[in-house]
Amino acid sequence: MAETSASVEERAGMKTAQELADLEKLSATYEPDVNGPLVGQLQSSKILEAEYAGADPVYVRKTAALSPKYSNYRTIRGDGNCGWRALAFGYFELLLRTGDEKFIQNEMDRLKSLCSWMNEVGMSEYLYEDFVEETIELLKTISQSPAIDNPYDDTPVVEAFNRDDASNAIITHLKLLVSAHLRLHPDAYEAFIETSIEDYRSSQIEPYGVQIDHLGVKALVDVLFIPAGLVVEISYLDRSESDEVNVHKFEDESAPPKVTPAEDEAQKTLRMLYRPGHYDLIYKNGDLAPARIPVSYSATAAATTEGGVRVSMMLGTEYTRNPFCSSVFSSQVFTGGGGFDLCEEGYPGLLRGSTGSGLGSTDAMNKGKIDDAYTKLFKHSHYNTSHYQNVNFQPEMWSPQD
Template sequence: MATGGDLDGEDQTRPTWDSGGAAAGTASGSANDGINSATTAIERPTDEEILAQQNQIRAEQAQKSEYVGFEEPMSALKEEYINGNQNFVQKIGKLEASYGTFRRTRGDGNCFFRGFIFAYLENLLLTHDLPECSRFMSVVQAWKTRLVEGGFQELVFEDAMDVLLDQVKEITKPYTNYMHERLLVNMRDDTVSNLVVMLLRLITSCEVQRREDFFFPFIMGMYDEPPATVELFCQRHVEPMGEESDHLHIVAITEALQIPVRVVYLDSSGMPTGGNGSGLDATMHDFVPDSCVPGTQPRVHLLYRPGHYDILYPKGGRCVLLPCLSDM
């Protein structure tokens, strides 16, 4: 589960307000000591200022990458850790047997939702799965009523819903390479991409609140001092753009839209494999909605690294999957 900052990391250089040591000046005497102490007290930043600077650094670094990148070989991912985390190198090596490529997403706190919806729409496009397109559009349209009943104003989400439905309508047309390129362009566009992510966040929030009895134990176990109510949790940790996603978010959105997802965890978890205990297997978890028929395989594959999600592509092409049964 996402417990840290985005994968892009933070700038480790010393902030300008940090002198790097004791206050300047070594002259003895209580007067000088008093001046130095006063200067240090005045210049020392507050916790809020430190956090604001860290967030600014992260935001600036995130802007350097596209919302959704190009497909890359798994070897490019392995190269990131070749001189560092050897457990990750071994895990990626084992993943290469099942996954041929991956696609990066921007580490801006919205990476799960953005990667999830792009991978799903891309799968619809490449499989040209018209029945699934129809099912998905019906499910999304049904959420209009649920969102209003949940207290969200239609004016807030109607444009975002239209944008998402328009993407699916384009997919139902005969496939061309241009359509694939257009999907990527759209999901890199500030307006289109962020509207879709915003809608997914609202649907996730509504799903969590309408199933409060189910999700509240998750929330209680996530924090030492959890929010007092499910509604407050959603207002703080689900609805705002840039808030990182956790296990709870994945369960909620996969159930809400009835889309099965597999998350591969590239972290410290996993059990040694092989007779000599060498090597580690990455942990995998399938989030399959209750409405899906037995045997349903994941339609979306995501790679989790601490605080970040990217898209994975299984080897062997995109298979036709069993549908989920709508209960909306």
């Protein structure tokens, strides 16, 4: 018996519906890694784009729009504590990134003083003192040499948060602080929950392994970030019709609005990516690079290295580690002393001479002394395409000699 056109259309419709259901399942039931490191190393955000390449078109569109703005991301183990751990890690990472020993010391003193909250709500000191000690120890570590001398080297924080004892103790300390804060300031939060503050604290905040919800994030931001002048920004990867992720910013709403320089914003903003039931960390272009350092031509033009090479030949009017070159920066490179331009148009990893002769024509190059300076400066900068912070870096490009 021949199949009618109506039955063909019905069968085709069922197939399409099933395909959409499969796509939705692939996108919405994201399964975080429960066996990976507690806090992962930095990765290219293009990995996220590849991860969703076969998913629902909405997710494909949104992840494709992520990588041009967010260069890197960092995974957090999906063990039920990912939101707490992401916020805690990000807090320490931001403090280290300031490179300001006094600022970190002030935060250390502030967190010590907040023990009075826990005492006030009846928590015994012997129950929380070990957790507080781990927090203070990590603050001490990042406020002193060698960590404070290399504020963009996240190794001390990554290592601490990948030790179960330290990571879990810091999270527990923050949970107890938030619990005490909620009990002392119920009026600010109870309108947003269907139960009492006491029930909410005991069921959603204090238990270990219970994922943080929106209200918990707000309370932790109020306790930890806003008093320090820090901001938390969460990008929600959902099925809304927009072409980009939806971004919600937690900041001090009582402060007057102001224009914040991009470098200052990068130093003070923690960015998280939320997928159903899970948080990871993401980083905007420039978050991982320090602010530009002005270089005075008059002070450096005559200075020379051991090999007789002028400093002005090695630096332009400004030096930046930001891998995304601007026309402003490129136009300011000196051309009078035989320098080189760190920004080759279309290829930020390539060095070129700023004059016809350029760096390669100097006598010092022939003596072999400039080679060493050039090699060390270039090899260990992200302008080297084999450096892990270069935007064009691929893991397979690395070798032990790099």
